[in-house]
Amino acid sequence: MPDDCPFIVVGKPQILFSGKWLYVKETKFKKPGSDHLQTKPDGVDVIATLKKNGKKYFVLIKQYRFPLEGFCIEFPAGLIDPGEEALQAGLRELKEETGYTATKVVSVSPGIQSLDPGITDDSVVFVTVEIDGDAPENLSPKQSLDEGESLEVLLVECDKILDYINSIAGTVNIETMVYTFAVGFAMGRTF
Amino acid sequence: MPDDCPFIVVGKPQILFSGKWLYVKETKFKKPGSDHLQTKPDGVDVIATLKKNGKKYFVLIKQYRFPLEGFCIEFPAGLIDPGEEALQAGLRELKEETGYTATKVVSVSPGIQSLDPGITDDSVVFVTVEIDGDAPENLSPKQSLDEGESLEVLLVECDKILDYINSIAGTVNIETMVYTFAVGFAMGRTF
Numbered sequence: 001m002p003d004d005c006p007f008i009v010v011g012k013p014q015i016l017f018s019g020k021w022l023y024v025k026e027t028k029f030k031k032p033g034s035d036h037l038q039t040k041p042d043g044v045d046v047i048a049t050l051k052k053n054g055k056k057y058f059v060l061i062k063q064y065r066f067p068l069e070g071f072c073i074e075f076p077a078g079l080i081d082p083g084e085e086a087l088q089a090g091l092r093e094l095k096e097e098t099g100y101t102a103t104k105v106v107s108v109s110p111g112i113q114s115l116d117p118g119i120t121d122d123s124v125v126f127v128t129v130e131i132d133g134d135a136p137e138n139l140s141p142k143q144s145l146d147e148g149e150s151l152e153v154l155l156v157e158c159d160k161i162l163d164y165i166n167s168i169a170g171t172v173n174i175e176t177m178v179y180t181f182a183v184g185f186a187m188g189r190t191f
Numbered sequence: 192m193p194d195d196c197p198f199i200v201v202g203k204p205q206i207l208f209s210g211k212w213l214y215v216k217e218t219k220f221k222k223p224g225s226d227h228l229q230t231k232p233d234g235v236d237v238i239a240t241l242k243k244n245g246k247k248y249f250v251l252i253k254q255y256r257f258p259l260e261g262f263c264i265e266f267p268a269g270l271i272d273p274g275e276e277a278l279q280a281g282l283r284e285l286k287e288e289t290g291y292t293a294t295k296v297v298s299v300s301p302g303i304q305s306l307d308p309g310i311t312d313d314s315v316v317f318v319t320v321e322i323d324g325d326a327p328e329n330l331s332p333k334q335s336l337d338e339g340e341s342l343e344v345l346l347v348e349c350d351k352i353l354d355y356i357n358s359i360a361g362t363v364n365i366e367t368m369v370y371t372f373a374v375g376f377a378m379g380r381t382f
Contacts, residue, residue: 005255005260016208016210017207017208017215019207019215019217021310022215022310024208024210024213024215026210027257045367047371047374049378056382063308064196065305065308065309066218067308067309067310067311067312068305068308068312069196069312072305072308074308075371109357109360109370110357110360110361111360111361111362111363111364111365112360112364112365113360113364113365113366113367113370114256114259114263114364114365114366114367115306115307115366115367116306116307116311116313117254117256117258117259117263117265117364117366118256118258118313119212119213119258119311119313120258120307120310120311121258121259121260122307122309122310123364124367126367126370126371126374128374158382159382166300166301169300169301169302169303169304170301170302171302172302173302173303173304173305173308173314174302174303174304174305175304175305175306175308176236176304176305176306176315176317176367176368177367177368177370177371178371179300179304179317179368180238180266180317180368180369180371180372180375181371181372181374181375182375183238183317183319183372183375184371184372184373184374184375184376184377184378184379185375185376185378185379185382186379187240187349187375187376187379188375188376188377188378188379188380188381188382189379189380189382190379191247191349191350191376191379191380
């Protein structure tokens with residue numbers, strides 16, 4: 001444990017289950033402190049804005065997820081391959097999952113973002129890009145999916161994203177990061 | 192599996208590990224269709240805007256998370272108790288974790304939002320509220336934390352949230368839903 005951990009660990013943490021992708025570790029602790037930070041993210045998520053025929057869209061995907069036994073609305077995303085940089089992985093995954101080639105990289109998030117910090121250390125970096133949908137390479141986008149992937153690309157008009165998400169939320173799962181993005185965007189517009 | 196699952200399950204899913212809070216299930220599948228939707232979320236996250244002395248802030252928390260072995264910036268949040276509604280749980284958690292009493296409920300998200308759908312079915316509902324920081328009950332906010340909780344309340348000026356998150360992201364973990372909220376808010380302001 002790091003020095004600034006506000007809890008005292010009791011005994012030795014135990015690995016309860018160890019698989020190919022996941023392990024489960026039990027740490028017993030009690031209340032009574034330097035921050036530990038992961039330096040390598042597991043994956044990358046892409047926040048992409050597409051301009052086409054004078055309109056602006058956010059690029060989302062709808063993917064079947066076994067843990068949910070159903071479909072989920074997410075950003076294009078994927079694991080970072082060994083030796084790959086986050087930005088490179090983001091542009092690759094965007095192209096593979098949606099067929100679109102990013103025209104401009106707006107930002108790569110600093111540090112690492114945690115998906116579900118209460119129960120896992122699963123983490124991503126965010127790559128934010130713009131796509132020129134009128135560019136020749138983006139006129140007929142074609143996915144190239146891995147064997148285990150089945151996903152649909154959704155183009156959602158930017159100014160309607162929260163209404164859209166709220167309208168489908170009863171019929172499909174929404175990833176938390178997509179929901180809060182939509183809420184933040186709507187709040188920002190009227191701030 | 193639901194009828195619209197785009198994969199064929201091979202053999203019978205196996206429970207590889209079963210604990211108090213978590214289980215690990217292995218499902219083998221191959222490629223070859225009605226959606227399964229969870230109806231009960233595990234937890235609730237609160238997106239709170241605080242107005243005080245003419246300024247507007249977002250209310251975030253900084254919490255030690257064992258899976259990360261470090262601190263994480265999150266929205267106030269918690270599990271929904273048995274028999275409790277999501278809204279009720281959100282208002283309770285906001286009060287317990289930050290000491291603030293919500294003045295106005297803006298929305299409760301429809302459906303259920305998934306935290307990390309690639310590996311878990313952990314889910315929440317979002318409660319969005321406004322807090323009058325000048326109201327008598329909010330002048331001296333006092334946390335009442337559970338035994339296992341250690342967390343700090345952060346008030347971040349709304350129009351600076353993305354700059355703030357980017358400035359601290361190298362020194363502390365940021366939950367994905369907070370990061371995308373900040374990006375969305377900044378994008379909405381300049382849309």
